[in-house]
Amino acid sequence: MKTLYIECKMGAAGDMLTAALLDLFDDKSSILSELNSIGIPHVSFNAETTEKCGINGTRMLVKVDGQEEGSSLSSHIHSDHHTHNSLPNIKALILGLNAPDKVKSDAIEVYKSLAMAESKVHGTPIDDIHFHEVGTFDAIADIVAVCYLLYKIHADHILVSPIHVGSGTVHCEHGILPVPAPATAELLKGVPIYGGSIESELCTPTGAALLRYFASSFNDFPVMITEICGYGMGKKDFPVANCLRIFIGDSLNSKDQVFELNCNIDDITGEDLGYAMDAIYEAGAREVFFTHVQMKKNRPGILLTVLVDSEQKDSVVKSIFSNTTTIGIREKICERYVLDREIKTIKTPLGDVQVKKSYGYGTTHIKAEFDNLINISKENGMSLANVRAEIAKYL
Structure with a gap:
């Protein structure tokens, strides 16, 4: 199973995600040509090899009208209407790009999640949210590039580590905000995050939106046989290497353990069996099913079989005894191969x-x-x- 693991010990920004994904490819120049052929207005993609704390990796140089943009401004949405694009305009722009439909639909959904987060934070209807013009092209470049590179890699499973969000404050169009920025905090609800001694915005709203959209789950490093590791370098320098790492490899196949409980019953009505099944499921069973069997004294009977995890086993046993006429339950431990x-x-x-x-x-x-x-x-x-x-x- 082809698994992609994103390690966010120094947070995540759109350019770092793009750089780490690009670093996974042997022929980076060809991939850069493909990104430039997508046709984002005013945008050009370039990359360079750079070093952080003795580690070499890739840094993205995304230029808008020939100038490289700052990552913090490019990720924040604000309400000045002089040089802004609305969400419908952004969607129309993305739909007009020279990219696969899957890439465009993914990019639009990521942008919508950004707008929804800002809408909730600022109490503004989503249709009234506008994006800064320069930041718009920068953010579109990051989002579309990540969507395109993940489309090219086509991993079966995308896992993400707990995310280091940084600490302190960040300057944006609204003023000085705490880290994580409110939109980032909104996007990362329910996701494992942590701060630290580094006073900087390590995870941007764009990075948060991309991770939230693509991650199957957020966990520590899984058991996997790694094949490639890509390094995406940030712009700033810290005592710790400012990089995001992405690993590709084969995760080991899964097995688990389940308990099988069964009993034979020949003195219960069909109506009571139906009720018992519902009650046993409510008690925590994974599966409940009946098999017709022949019992003592030539009586037709029912073999009740229940599959249950160890945590719910006691409550399921109580439910079987409470809702059927059985006086004994057999138990087997089953090893399962699971997808x-x-x-x-x-x-x-x-x-x-x-x-x-x-x-x-x-x-x-x-x-x-x-x-x-x-x-x-x-x-x-x-x-x-x-x-x-x-x-x-x-x-």
Whole structure:
């Protein structure tokens, strides 16, 4: 299973993410040519090898009208209407780029998350949020580049470390704000973050939005066999190497343990069995099912089988005894080979679709939620086959 792990010990910004992803490729000049061919107005992509604390890595040089932009201004949204673009204008610009549809839809969703965060922080309707003109092109460059490079890499699984956000304050268009900036803090709700002694904005809103959108989960370094490591260098110098690292490798296949509880029952009604199944699920069972069996005295009976994790086992045992007529439960410990799973909602022209991806052991299964497909079919007068074919373009 191709796994990409993003290590954010010095935070994350759009240019650092782009640089680390670019550093994973052997032929960087060809990839830079592809990025420049996307056609972001006024923007040119360049890169250089640079050194931080004795470590060599890649630093991005994204220029707007020939000038390199600052990372802090490029990431913040504000409300001055003199030199701004609205979110619809940004979406139209992205849709007009020379990039795959998946890249454009991902970039738009990342931009929408930025606008939503700023909207909530400043109490401004999302349609009234405007983006600084110079910062707009800089931020679009970062966001589109990351979306494009991840599209090229096509990892099965993207994991992200806990994020170092820095400390102190940051200067932006609104004034002097605490670190993490309010929009960054909003985007990173529910994500493991930490501060430290470095007084600087280590994680920008753009970096936070990209990580939040693409990460399958936020965890410490997984057990994996690494193949490549990319270094994306920041602009500033600190006592600690200011770099973001990305690892690509094969994560080890997963196994887990589950308990199988079963019992034979021949003196309970079908109605009571139906109620018992619901109660056992509510107690924490993973699976509950019935098998018809022949019991003593030629009586037809039911074999009740329940799969449960160790944490819920006691409550499930109590539920079986409380809701069935059995007087004994058998227990087996089962080792399971399991595929890793993740569920994500994707945006498509036909509507939102919940998608489950299962992967591992050399295989990947991607399945759209059937109820979503049915709803889209009814709403658009399309056959299920045509709906599946259209949705498949965005999986």
